[in-house]
Amino acid sequence: MTPTAPITDANPTVEEMEARVARFRALAATNDYADAGIPGCERTTWRVIGTPPAAPLEAEGFHLNIVCCEPGKSAPLHNHLTQEVFVALSGRWEIFWGPTGERHVVLEAWDTIAIPAGVSRGFKNIAAEPAYLIGIASGRDPGNINWPAQVRAAAEAAGVRLP
Template identity: 40%
Template sequence: MEIKDISVEEMQARVARYRELKASPQAFVDTRIPEYERDIYNVIGRGVTEDAGLAPSIIDSRYFGITYVGAEPGKGAALHAHETIEVFIPLVGRWAAYWGENGDKEIELDLFDVISFPPGVYRGFRNIGDAPGMLMAIIGSKETTGDGGRVDWAPSVLEASHATGLRVNAEGDLEEK
């Protein structure tokens, strides 16, 4: 490996300041369904976000991406799957991670607990606390490009989201139906 010496200015481009992060309240096709309303902050890489306008704070996302998820009590993400590993870490509040074709299996997570879902498993999460919460999601990449692939939504989620007028186009981005 070649060892590099980079400047402070170059490192500044690799710092994500929380106070400067921009959120998308509609980063995924499920976010118009009331129980899945949440704010998505792309910290490192775009990950699997379906909102083409949500730029990451740190662009270089080789091998993984990091997203923060903010949600009110009772809200979270609908059942979905990925081709790569996905990790959830509660940063604020208590969360439940659930999985299975019907989401009938569940584990509760406290602050800084870590759960790692293998590829190809339907999973979701929700804030089970009594105050707004924050969760970190880390998604693996299929290659060094930072491409986490696309989200595979459970059929019931796509049906409910299409009823709201929101769908994912062939490029993997959100569009109005």
């Protein structure tokens, strides 16, 4: 028999729930994504859910970021030890994957894709205007990222040190 969630009398106050709200206007953009220094990979990222203090809201087992890219900008091919889900909020996004990023699909607003753990992936804004994307990574530490040789070479050529 599959367990079900019990019905409880839990009723947090408005103040308690406000402490669990991340207001976009109050979020600070991150500047610690090393691969964002690679030409063509510039992007703005806001951590929303994950591990404080980097993210204002704590969650166990997943992390959520909001990303904004100018037209033609991307996150380069990379790999996590975890699953990653992308949700297009606006614009058009090419989600690419594989050892050299040779396969892709296009997401439009509200389209969603789930990339399995162990599959190299990246994304690119293919719209004519800045666009927003949500990235959700599973696991306690999805930050253990690795990049294929061609991305490491591009980073080195640009003077960017990838961990």
